[in-house]
Amino acid sequence: MPPSLPAALVVLSGGQDSTTCLYWALNQFGTGTVLALTFDYGQRHRIEIDCAIQVAARAGVPHTILPINTFAALGGNALTDAGIPVQSGANSNTELPNTFVPGRNLIFLTFAAAFAYPRGIHHLVAGVAQTDYSGYPDCRQATLQALEQTLRRGMDYDLTIHTPLMFKSKAETVIMARDLGAWSALADTHTCYHGQQPPCGECPACLLRAKGFAEAGLADPLVERCRAFPP
Amino acid sequence: MPPSLPAALVVLSGGQDSTTCLYWALNQFGTGTVLALTFDYGQRHRIEIDCAIQVAARAGVPHTILPINTFAALGGNALTDAGIPVQSGANSNTELPNTFVPGRNLIFLTFAAAFAYPRGIHHLVAGVAQTDYSGYPDCRQATLQALEQTLRRGMDYDLTIHTPLMFKSKAETVIMARDLGAWSALADTHTCYHGQQPPCGECPACLLRAKGFAEAGLADPLVERCRAFPP
Numbered sequence: 001m002p003p004s005l006p007a008a009l010v011v012l013s014g015g016q017d018s019t020t021c022l023y024w025a026l027n028q029f030g031t032g033t034v035l036a037l038t039f040d041y042g043q044r045h046r047i048e049i050d051c052a053i054q055v056a057a058r059a060g061v062p063h064t065i066l067p068i069n070t071f072a073a074l075g076g077n078a079l080t081d082a083g084i085p086v087q088s089g090a091n092s093n094t095e096l097p098n099t100f101v102p103g104r105n106l107i108f109l110t111f112a113a114a115f116a117y118p119r120g121i122h123h124l125v126a127g128v129a130q131t132d133y134s135g136y137p138d139c140r141q142a143t144l145q146a147l148e149q150t151l152r153r154g155m156d157y158d159l160t161i162h163t164p165l166m167f168k169s170k171a172e173t174v175i176m177a178r179d180l181g182a183w184s185a186l187a188d189t190h191t192c193y194h195g196q197q198p199p200c201g202e203c204p205a206c207l208l209r210a211k212g213f214a215e216a217g218l219a220d221p222l223v224e225r226c227r228a229f230p231p
Numbered sequence: 232m233p234p235s236l237p238a239a240l241v242v243l244s245g246g247q248d249s250t251t252c253l254y255w256a257l258n259q260f261g262t263g264t265v266l267a268l269t270f271d272y273g274q275r276h277r278i279e280i281d282c283a284i285q286v287a288a289r290a291g292v293p294h295t296i297l298p299i300n301t302f303a304a305l306g307g308n309a310l311t312d313a314g315i316p317v318q319s320g321a322n323s324n325t326e327l328p329n330t331f332v333p334g335r336n337l338i339f340l341t342f343a344a345a346f347a348y349p350r351g352i353h354h355l356v357a358g359v360a361q362t363d364y365s366g367y368p369d370c371r372q373a374t375l376q377a378l379e380q381t382l383r384r385g386m387d388y389d390l391t392i393h394t395p396l397m398f399k400s401k402a403e404t405v406i407m408a409r410d411l412g413a414w415s416a417l418a419d420t421h422t423c424y425h426g427q428q429p430p431c432g433e434c435p436a437c438l439l440r441a442k443g444f445a446e447a448g449l450a451d452p453l454v455e456r457c458r459a460f461p462p
Contacts, residue, residue: 137387156368
């Protein structure tokens with residue numbers, strides 16, 4: 001039998017959600033038909049990319065890292081601009097945090113589509129969730145649906161964007177990861193906005209992650225690993 | 232009186248169409264309220280960016296050049312990959328030319344929106360045209376409408392994408408440029424896929440440009456200038 005053509009491309013950030021989506025895709029499309037794509041866009045912490053590399057390697061998935069130097073040139077947000085402290089105040093539920101990079105997921109998925117197109121890949125998978133605490137408008141279902149239309153029309157190509165976590169709580173995502181066999185992989189993921197391992201436990205991303213595991217009644221494999229094998 | 236806030240952002244490639252759109256925007260929104268944005272995305276010819284700089288300077292419009300290193304990393308097309316010759320065969324009406332970069336205009340306009348957002352700019356202007364010979368699907372009205380929806384939803388921001396050339400023939404665009412006072416500026420623009428000045432006159436872009444001026448019954452100011460002042 002000839003090797004399967006790649007069927008799906010997962011946008012892999014090296015975080016908990018996209019890692020869970022990678023295992024969802026392997027389950028959905030089959031081993032050997034999934035590729036992973038990570039963007040090196042000037043994120044504050046190189047550790048995110050290292051985590052994505054580890055996650056993809058553990059899953060046996062071919063992995064490409066694409067550079068995007070544009071966000072850093074745009075400047076003015078805490079995710080790529082080291083001069084801006086990450087906001088972790090009490091207002092994070094009422095307004096967009098200063099880690100908001102306008103259009104970030106739109107750019108990621110459009111480049112993912114441009115990567116998928118010449119490879120004959122018709123399925124994109126992204127770990128965005130509308131339930132995400134942050135209120136990022138580019139994570140919402142309505143946005144992703146409009147983007148899918150835009151990509152289909154703009155490339156004249158049949159593309160589907162899968163967002164298996166869209167309506168899940170963080171606790172449900174934790175359970176899903178366990179059921180999909182992504183548990184060990186979660187120990188390789190990165191969440192902390194401060195780039196720390198063990199995670200700082202205090203930034204909005206760490207707090208959200210901890211809440212998810214607590215509500216699922218499960219211990220975070222990353223925290224366990226850091227306890228057993230301090231980095 | 233305080234200076235006007237910027238109202239519109241024109242995506243300026245340094246070509247004939249986007250230059251015409253810059254003058255359309257100046258006419259529509261008023262001098263002092265228009266900004267221009269050019270992408271340095273690894274195009275084959277640096278001359279395009281130099282032309283954009285000249286055009287913006289002549290028009291007195293603040294001009295930003297943003298880098299995008301991702302298309303070159305994606306590779307595989309004649310616009311950014313110097314190893315691939317530009318296709319100029321007879322089939323250019325029936326299939327996509329090999330200068331097709333999937334999603335290029337989607338990326339440009341999404342980054343333009345990300346640039347516009349923190350500046351309070353609500354109007355984007357792009358020189359795309361559905362009548363363009365190339366058949367690029369990311370130049371079509373239906374695509375741009377879907378993209379506008381996507382950007383509005385994805386940034387939770389009121390944005391309008393203006394495409395004043397969408398249904399114009401090249402000849403109509405030439406007339407429009409003349410009527411908008413963009414005539415001298417057209418002498419600063421660049422079209423040739425081979426990066427030549429004077430233009431090669433043989434590549435698809437040069438042929439299309441020449442056809443437009445011929446049908447409008449007007450001489451191309453760029454050709455005139457190169458004749459009068461050989462570069």
